[in-house]
Each structure stands twice: as C-alpha cells, then as structure tokens.
Amino acid sequence: MTPRFAAGDNVRVRAREIATHCRTPYYLRGKRGVIVRGHGTFPNPEELAYHQLGVPHQPLYQVAFDYAEVWGKRERNTVITADIFQHWLEAVD
C-alpha cells in the first residue's frame, strides 16, 4: 500500500470507537496533528492480536500534536508525538 501522507501533512486522528485491540491511544482520538515522518508499512496490529496476518500492511506515521490541541489548555513549548497507522488518519486542509 503506497503511503497516503508525507512529512508536513496536516491530519486528524479518527474519533472511532473500537472495542478490540488497537494502538491508537484514547487521548489522541479526534485530535489534529502534523506528519513528522513515515515509518514504512507494517502488518496491522489490530489483526495480529487475533492471530490474523494483518495484511495488507499499513503505513505507519509519527504524528506531532500541539499540547493545547490534545489537552485543551496551553503549555509552552510542549509537543506530543505518537505513531499512528494510516487507517486511523484523515486528511485535514
């Protein structure tokens, strides 16, 4: 699967509900961030967790989030990054 995003792209983490294993932390759901880098593609952990093959491999990105965006209050010079799979990200203009 060719990566959809590149460094510098504005994205938003989908505000999805999921009851099964996933690696998108609750605190980042629905938050806007910027792609720092692409890490390449990996099998989907949501499927690997249940003994499935996790194919097709999903692109994974390091995404940077401004503190205020994540927590709703200001904190100088603080950024949080997390590694998020492509299927959890949507483009933001």
Place this chain on the structure above:
Amino acid sequence: MTRGVHDLGGLPAGPVDLGEHDRTFFDQRVDAMMRLLSHPTDGYFTVDAMRRAIEALPRDDYFGLTYYERWVRAMRTLVVERGLIGADELERKLAALAARGGRP
C-alpha cells in the same frame, strides 16, 4: 467512547516511584518464556496477541498484579488459545502442584 484499562495517557496519577527494583527469577523466566513463545519466526503467537491478552485482564488484576504476573496470565490465555496446552490439562497440573505445596 470506551477506553481500555491499559490506555493510560493523560489519566491522573501520583508521583513516579523511582526505586530500581531488581528482577526476580520469576520475572526472568516469564520474560524468557514469553520471548520464546512470541518469537517472530519460531513463535506461536505475536507480541500483539500478548498485549491483547493483557489488556483483557480485569481492572483489579491489571493494577493489582506486577508486570510479569500480568504476563504469565496472558501466557496462560494464549497457550490455551493456540492449543499448546489443554485448559483441562493445565487445571490438573495446577491442582497437582498445589497438592504438593507448590514446592519443588
């Protein structure tokens, strides 16, 4: 929105305990067995499955057990799930060990 017991980012918590805790023999063996069982090429389940099994622990267990105690419970779930050990067989073994006082 539901939130897994393990999904801790941003939750209130107290000071970090900075004490360096030596690993016990128990810790070392559990760690080693898990690595063998979840080996990328020679294993029986993935690290992701291990995480999923830990995340499924009841809240009291997740916060009440030590790190490797959680792992050994996840290992139990997964070896049975993968058919490496039968559930009944494991129960019989546990009963037999308990009857011997659990001592070597």
Place this chain on the structure above:
Amino acid sequence: MAREHAHSRDDHDRDPHAPVDESHGVRADSALLERALRELLIEKNVFAAADIQRQIELTESRTPELGARVVAHAWADPGYKTWLIKEPKAAIESFLGIDLNLTPELVVVENTPKLHHVICCTLCSCYPRAVLGIPPAWYKSPEYRSRTVIEPRAVLAEFGTRLPDDVEIRVVDSTADVRYMVLPLRPRGTERMSERELAGIVTRDSMIGVAVPGAPRRQTKVSTTKDAGLPT
C-alpha cells in the same frame, strides 16, 4: 550511574546484579502458574529448559552500556552521527557488532539546545531493549505512562531534571512498531574527553530523556531523589 545499580535492600554481600529470591513479592498463584506452564511446555517440547536459560542470558547481555557507547561514538564522530540518525539499526549493528535483524524498527531522536525528547509508552512498555536492555520499573509504571504525555516537565522534575522554558519538550509516545532512543545533547566542557570517558557520562536515563548526561568530573544524578527532597 549509582541509581542503575541499586543494591538489594538487605544483603550487601550479594552480587548486586543477581535476581532476588523468587518468592519475594510474587503471589503464590502466580508462582504456581509460571511453574505449571513452564513444566508442561517443556514436557511438550515447545521449548527446553536450556532455551529459557539462553534467552535469559541474551536478555541480560543487553545493557544501557551498548547505547552509551553508540552515543559517545556519535558525539566523537559527526559522520557516524549522521549515519546513526539516518539508518539507526545499520549504524548500531556496524559499530557494536550485534545483530538487530529481528528487533523492531529503531529511531534515534536527537536532542539539541532547543529541543529535548522524552520517550514513553502510554499503552504498555515499548522500549528500545535492543540497545538499552530491560526497561526500568518506573518506565512501566502507571504513573509514568499516564503523566509523561500531560505533564512532562513535572515528571522530569521528579527525576531532578529542569529545562529552560524556551526548550521545546517533545514527548514521544511509542505506540506502535517503532522504538525510540534519545541521542542526548553533548554537555559543554567535554571536548577533551575520550570516547570511553564520554560513554561513562551517558546514562540510561539520558537516553530515555528523563535526565541529561553528566558534566565532566561530576557523577550524573546520583542524588536526584535526595535533591528533590524525596526519600531514596
């Protein structure tokens, strides 16, 4: 580096690196379960006792000293530093002569005078074990996992680490298949140190990002907890 070689609470004659008595703090049902699983899995030839031992030895062989040597080499050799940041696993394999083939992807994040990284894993305990060894207990604690992403400066202060307000703190949550290691900022005044001496001031905690490396001729954060007024 005193914190990283904490001695057993009781026995000062005991080898400080040997595991403590296995009955310490392990519930009876956990110990029983471990033994039952181990004996059955060995009986069924899933693995052998020797495999367990070999794995323990392999795990124990990875210590923060590996990472410290890599950092020192990167500080001493700008060309290596560039390679380390661009292709971390290849550069580390080449320098240390270890095989990282089956280990997760690794990213080395560089601290600068204006940018300080701190690594965490809010969801579990993902950690660059291949170059730093086993994570410290605090890294895996609910407190560290919960608070680092929301109050990193307060968490760092508990480690005795205070950074100027104009330094950006970048909290790196290792949420997926990539592991992160910090390339700490080389302290001023270390220009004449040999690579070996440099490796001696690169602590595990500085490669996680909760501390900075020590200045020359000063022990790194030996009394951090005392300085913070907390019990040791």
